[in-house]
Amino acid sequence: MLNVEKIREDFPILETGVIYLDSTATSLTPKQVLSEMEKYYLEYRANVGRGIYELAERATSAYEAARKRIASFINAIKGEVVMVKNTTEAINLVAHSLKWRKGDKIVTTLLEHHSNYLPWLRCAERYGVKVEAIKPTPQGMIEVDDLEKTVDDSTKLVAMTHVSNVLGSITPVEEAARIAHEHGALLLIDGAQSVPHIKVDVAKLGCDFLAFSGHKMCGPTGSGALYISREAWEELDPVFVGGGTVESVEEGRFTLLKGPARFEAGTPGIAEAIGLKRAVEYLDALNMDHVVKHERKLGERMYEGLCSMEGVEVYGPEPKYKLGITSFNVEGLDPHEVALILDASAKIAVRSGMHCAQPLIKQVLKKPKGTVRASLYIYNTKEEVEKFLSAMEELTRSALKRK
Numbered sequence: 001m002l003n004v005e006k007i008r009e010d011f012p013i014l015e016t017g018v019i020y021l022d023s024t025a026t027s028l029t030p031k032q033v034l035s036e037m038e039k040y041y042l043e044y045r046a047n048v049g050r051g052i053y054e055l056a057e058r059a060t061s062a063y064e065a066a067r068k069r070i071a072s073f074i075n076a077i078k079g080e081v082v083m084v085k086n087t088t089e090a091i092n093l094v095a096h097s098l099k100w101r102k103g104d105k106i107v108t109t110l111l112e113h114h115s116n117y118l119p120w121l122r123c124a125e126r127y128g129v130k131v132e133a134i135k136p137t138p139q140g141m142i143e144v145d146d147l148e149k150t151v152d153d154s155t156k157l158v159a160m161t162h163v164s165n166v167l168g169s170i171t172p173v174e175e176a177a178r179i180a181h182e183h184g185a186l187l188l189i190d191g192a193q194s195v196p197h198i199k200v201d202v203a204k205l206g207c208d209f210l211a212f213s214g215h216k217m218c219g220p221t222g223s224g225a226l227y228i229s230r231e232a233w234e235e236l237d238p239v240f241v242g243g244g245t246v247e248s249v250e251e252g253r254f255t256l257l258k259g260p261a262r263f264e265a266g267t268p269g270i271a272e273a274i275g276l277k278r279a280v281e282y283l284d285a286l287n288m289d290h291v292v293k294h295e296r297k298l299g300e301r302m303y304e305g306l307c308s309m310e311g312v313e314v315y316g317p318e319p320k321y322k323l324g325i326t327s328f329n330v331e332g333l334d335p336h337e338v339a340l341i342l343d344a345s346a347k348i349a350v351r352s353g354m355h356c357a358q359p360l361i362k363q364v365l366k367k368p369k370g371t372v373r374a375s376l377y378i379y380n381t382k383e384e385v386e387k388f389l390s391a392m393e394e395l396t397r398s399a400l401k402r403k
C-alpha cells in the first residue's frame, strides 16, 4: 500500500488546498525531482557529448546514466531509448524517420489522442501511405477481432494507445504485437497514460516503439522518451540531423553516430533527462504495483459514486477494464461549466472539453461539447474523492432544480 500522507509531503503545491484531479494532463512534481535538477544547474552545468573537461564529463555521464535508468524502468533490454521532449515529439520522430513506401498501410484507432493520429494523417499526405482507424466499442474498448481484420500484409505500422486519456480503457497491446508481427508490421504504443501508472515492460509487450512523457509521471515538463526495438532500428532514418548526431563530417557528406544520439540533434534537455531519471527512481521506490492498486481503488469509488448520481452520465468501461480516469457529463450543464463550478466551490481541478481526442468524443461518444474528466494519481486520497463526490452531489442537485 502507498503511504499517501507521506507522499503528499513531497508535493508542496498540495499545501494550497487544491484537490488535483488532472494528472492525466500533467502530474505534479515532487521536491526530489526538482532538487536533482537544481544540482545539475548549480554544480555541474555543462553541455553533454561534447567537451572533455571535468564538468562536461560529469554532465555527460549523468545524462547517459539517466537514459540507462529510464530504459531499465521499462525493461528496455533489447533496444535503445532516445530522449525526447514529450510523447508528441516521439511519435512524430517515428512518423518522419520511418522509410515509407507508397501504398504502405498504417493501422491506428479512433481512441487516440491527436498526437497519435495527426502524425499518421500527415504521413498519408506526404508519403502516399494509407491510414485505417479501428473504431472502438461505445465503451472505448478495442476488439482483437477488429485488429485481426484490419492488419494485413500491406501494413507497415500499427500505432495504438495503451490506455485512453479520455476513458482510461486499456487496449490489448500484447495481442496487437502478435498480430502486427505476424504480418511483418511494426507496433508503436503510445504509453503516455500507461507508463506513469502501471508497470510497462517492453520486452514482455513485444512492441517496437514505446512513447511516453516525463511530465505525466512526476518528471519535469520537456522530458520524455522513445523506446526503439532492434528490429525497428534498421527501419529508421533520423528526421533531424546536426550537432550531436554525427560520427564524422566531410565537405558534402556525413556519417551518423550508431547509438541513440543519432536521433538527438542539438543540445538535449539535460536537466529534464536528469529530472526524469529521479522521477522513475521515485516511482520505482513506491512500487508500480502499489501505484496502480491505489489508483484503481480510488477510481472504482469515483466511478461508482458518479454512476449512482441522478443527472450524471458516465462514459467508458467498468473499472476492471480501465485505470483511474473517469469521463462524465452533467445533464443541463456544459463540461466547462462543471469544471468552473468544481473549481470555484471546492478548489477541485478537473479537465473539461475535448481532451485532444476529437474523433473519439465526436464520433464514438457523440458528445459535441466534450466531457468532464477526473483523473487520479499517487497523491490523491480517499477523502479527496469523497469531497469531489459531495461537490458533484451539490452541483447536480442545483442543476436538476434549475431544469
Ligand code: PLP
Pocket: 024, 025, 086, 087, 088, 089, 113, 115, 116, 161, 163, 164, 165, 190, 192, 193, 213
Ligand atoms: N498520448 C496520450 C494518450 C496523451 O494522453 C497525451 C497527453 O495528454 C499525449 C499523447 C501527448 O502528450 P504530450 O503533450 O506530453 O506530448
